[in-house]
Amino acid sequence: MIEPVIPLLYLAAAASFVLALKWLSSVTTARRGVVIGVLGMALAVCGTLLKPEIVSYRWIAVAFVLGSVIGVPMAMMPMTAVPQRTALSHAFGALAAALVGTAEYYLQTPHIDRFTMSALALEVLLGFLTFTASLMAFGKLQEILPTRPITYRNQNVVNVALLGVAVAAGVYLAVRPETAWLFPIFAALALVFGVLLIIPIGGADMPTVISLLNSYAGLSAAAMGFVLNNKLLIIAGALDGSSGLILSVIMCRAMNRSFTNVLFGAFGQVQPAVAGGAEEKTVRSASAEDAADILRAANLVIVVPGYGMAVAQAQHKVRELYDILTKARVEVKFAIHPVAGRMPGHMNVLLAEADIPYDKLMEMEMVNSEFPQADVALVIGANDVTNPAARHDRDSPIYGMPILDVDKARTIMVIKRSMNPGFAGIENELYYMDRTLMVFGDAKAVVGSIVKELAGSGMH
Amino acid sequence: MSQDLELSLYVFVLATFLGFELIRRVSPLLHTPLMSLTNAISAIAVVGSILVAGEQKSVLSTVLGTLAVTCSMINIVGGYLITYRMLRMFRKSGKERS
Numbered sequence: 001m002i003e004p005v006i007p008l009l010y011l012a013a014a015a016s017f018v019l020a021l022k023w024l025s026s027v028t029t030a031r032r033g034v035v036i037g038v039l040g041m042a043l044a045v046c047g048t049l050l051k052p053e054i055v056s057y058r059w060i061a062v063a064f065v066l067g068s069v070i071g072v073p074m075a076m077m078p079m080t081a082v083p084q085r086t087a088l089s090h091a092f093g094a095l096a097a098a099l100v101g102t103a104e105y106y107l108q109t110p111h112i113d114r115f116t117m118s119a120l121a122l123e124v125l126l127g128f129l130t131f132t133a134s135l136m137a138f139g140k141l142q143e144i145l146p147t148r149p150i151t152y153r154n155q156n157v158v159n160v161a162l163l164g165v166a167v168a169a170g171v172y173l174a175v176r177p178e179t180a181w182l183f184p185i186f187a188a189l190a191l192v193f194g195v196l197l198i199i200p201i202g203g204a205d206m207p208t209v210i211s212l213l214n215s216y217a218g219l220s221a222a223a224m225g226f227v228l229n230n231k232l233l234i235i236a237g238a239l240d241g242s243s244g245l246i247l248s249v250i251m252c253r254a255m256n257r258s259f260t261n262v263l264f265g266a267f268g269q270v271q272p273a274v275a276g277g278a279e280e281k282t283v284r285s286a287s288a289e290d291a292a293d294i295l296r297a298a299n300l301v302i303v304v305p306g307y308g309m310a311v312a313q314a315q316h317k318v319r320e321l322y323d324i325l326t327k328a329r330v331e332v333k334f335a336i337h338p339v340a341g342r343m344p345g346h347m348n349v350l351l352a353e354a355d356i357p358y359d360k361l362m363e364m365e366m367v368n369s370e371f372p373q374a375d376v377a378l379v380i381g382a383n384d385v386t387n388p389a390a391r392h393d394r395d396s397p398i399y400g401m402p403i404l405d406v407d408k409a410r411t412i413m414v415i416k417r418s419m420n421p422g423f424a425g426i427e428n429e430l431y432y433m434d435r436t437l438m439v440f441g442d443a444k445a446v447v448g449s450i451v452k453e454l455a456g457s458g459m460h
Numbered sequence: 461m462s463q464d465l466e467l468s469l470y471v472f473v474l475a476t477f478l479g480f481e482l483i484r485r486v487s488p489l490l491h492t493p494l495m496s497l498t499n500a501i502s503a504i505a506v507v508g509s510i511l512v513a514g515e516q517k518s519v520l521s522t523v524l525g526t527l528a529v530t531c532s533m534i535n536i537v538g539g540y541l542i543t544y545r546m547l548r549m550f551r552k553s554g555k556e557r558s
Contacts, residue, residue: 017501018478024494025485027550034544037497041504041536048507054514059526063513067533074534075541079549082492085542089499089535096531100508103521103528107512115465214495218502226468228508234468235475236504242479243498247491338488345491349546357553363488 002050009047010232016040017236021243027358044232079353080310083206083342084141090213091134097220098127102187104227110178117177119226121170125190126220132194134213140203141342147203155200156264162193197263204384206342208251208262215244247344254338254364256400283419286437288446291413292453294437298375300331302367304404305347306340308381308416312443315354318380320451322356328454333360335367335404337385368405377409381443387428397426412436415446493546500539506532
C-alpha cells in the first residue's frame with residue numbers, strides 16, 4: 001500500500017540534496033541549505049524504514065541511538081579540531097559503505113551478476129581504503145602519528161604494486177564471484193593500501209588529501225547505489241564525489257602541483273641544506289612594542305594567518321587586535337591563501353569562530369592587488385604561502401606556486417617562534433628583506449602583548 | 461547492458477556534472493562547511509545500511525548492517541550539526557551573530 005510512495009520520497013530527498021548544495025553557495029542562504037539537507041536525509045531514512053523487506057527494527061534502533069550518542073559530541077569539537085574531525089567522519093562514511101558491500105557480497109553470492117559484482121568490488125575497495133587512509137590522516141592531524149612524511153626506498157613501487165594486486169583481485173572476483181576465499185584477501189589489501197597511501201604524505205598536503213578522501217567516500221556510496229540499484233544513492237554519492245574532486249583540484253592548483261605529485265611526491269621532506277646558503281644573512285627583529293608603534297600609525301593592515309595561528313590558538317587574540325585597530329580607524333583585512341591550514345577553508349572557519357566578520361576575509365586573487373597599498377602586512381603563522389621565491393627562484397621546490405604578495409607591503413611583520421624553516425623545510429627569503437621585521441615568540445603571546453601595548457597607549 | 465544499468469549510468473554522469481556546477485559556485489569562504497555538508501550527505505549510505513540491518517538474512521549481515529547504520533548515523537547527526545554550528549559563526553561587519 002505505502003510502497004509506491006517510497007520512490008517519490010527518494011526523489012524528493014535527491015532534490016533536497018541538490019538544493020542544499022545550491023544554497024550553500026552563499027553565506028546568506030547557507031543555513032537554509034543545511035536545513036533542507038536534513039530534510040532530505042529524513043525523507044531518505046523514512047522511505048527506507050517503510051520498505052517491506054525490513055523485518056525487524058530492533059538493531060536499527062540500537063544503531064540510531066548509538067550513532068547519535070557518538071555523533072553529537074563529534075559536532076561539538078572546537079573549530080581548531082575540524083580537520084581531524086572531518087578525517088574521522090570520512091572514515092566512518094567509508095566504513096559504512098564497505099561494510100554494506102561486504103554484507104551484500106556474502107548475501108548475494110554466488111547468484112550475483114558480473115556487473116553488480118564489479119560495482120560491489122569498487123564499493124568495497126574504495127570504502128576500505130578510504131577508511132584506513134582517513135584514520136591515518138586523522139592520526140597525523142591529531143599528531144598521534146608523526147606529521148612529517150615517512151618515506152622509504154621503492155615506496156611508490158610498493159604502493160602501486162599493492163594497488164595493482166588489489167585491483168586484480170577485484171577484477172577476478174567480478175569474473176568469478178564464487179571465489180569466496182579471495183574476498184577477505186581483497187578487503188585486507190584495500191585496508192593496507194589505505195595505510196600505505198597516507199604514510200608518505202605530510203601535514204601541508206592534508207588539504208588536498210582530505211578533499212580526495214571526501215571524494216572517495218562519496219564514490220563508494222555511489223557504487224553502493226549501483227549494487228542496490230538505488231538512484232538516490234547514486235545521485236548523493238556523485239554529488240559528494242564531484243565536490244571532493246573539485247576541492248582537491250583547487251588545492252592542487254593553489255600549490256602548483258599535480259595530483260600524482262601530491263600522492264607520490266612526498267613533499268615536505270627535510271631538504272638537504274643548500275650549500276649556497278652559507279653566507280650569513282641578517283634579519284631585523286622587533287619587540288611587541290615596536291610592532292604596536294608601527295600598527296598604530298598604519299591606515300591599512302593586512303593580516304596573513306596560517307596554520308601556526310591555529311596551533312597557537314591565537315585567533316581570539318587576533319580578534320582583539322582587529323577590534324582595537326578597527327576602533328582606531330585602522331582598516332584591517334585578512335588575506336586567506338587557499339591552502340592555509342589543514343583543510344580547505346580552515347582559516348575562514350577559525351576567524352569566523354573568533355567573531356571576525358566574513359567580509360574582512362579576502363581570497364588571494366582579490367587581496368593581492370591591495371598589498372602595495374598596505375602599510376603593514378602582518379604574517380601570523382604562515383610561511384611558504386608568503387615566500388617570494390615561488391615567483392622567481394626556479395630551483396625552489398615551491399616555484400610557481402601562487403603566493404600572497406606580502407613582500408609588496410610597506411612594512412612586513414612576521415610573528416614566528418624562531419628562524420626554523422617551515423614545514424616544507426624551505427628558507428623564506430621574505431624574512432631577510434629590509435622592510436621585514438621579525439617578532440619572535442608564540443603567536444598568541446605576541447599578539448596579546450601587541451594588544452596590551454596598543455590599549456596601554458590609550459588606543460581604544 | 462540492461463536498461464536499469466544504462467539508466468543508472470546516465471543518472472551518475474548527470475549528477476556528477478550537476479555536482480561540478482554546484483560546487484564551483486561555492487565561495488572558498490565556505491569550503492570547510494561545504495566539506496562537512498557533503499560528508500553528511502554521503503552518509504546516504506544509511507539507506508543501504510538500514511536494509512542490510514533490517515532484513516536480518518544472516519547473523520553476519522545483521523552485525524555488519526548494524527555497524528554500518530551506526531557509522532552513517534554518526535555522520536548524519538555530527539555532520540549536519542557541525543555544519544550548522546559553523547555557519548552560525550559567520551557574520552557580516554556591523555551585524556551581530558544571528
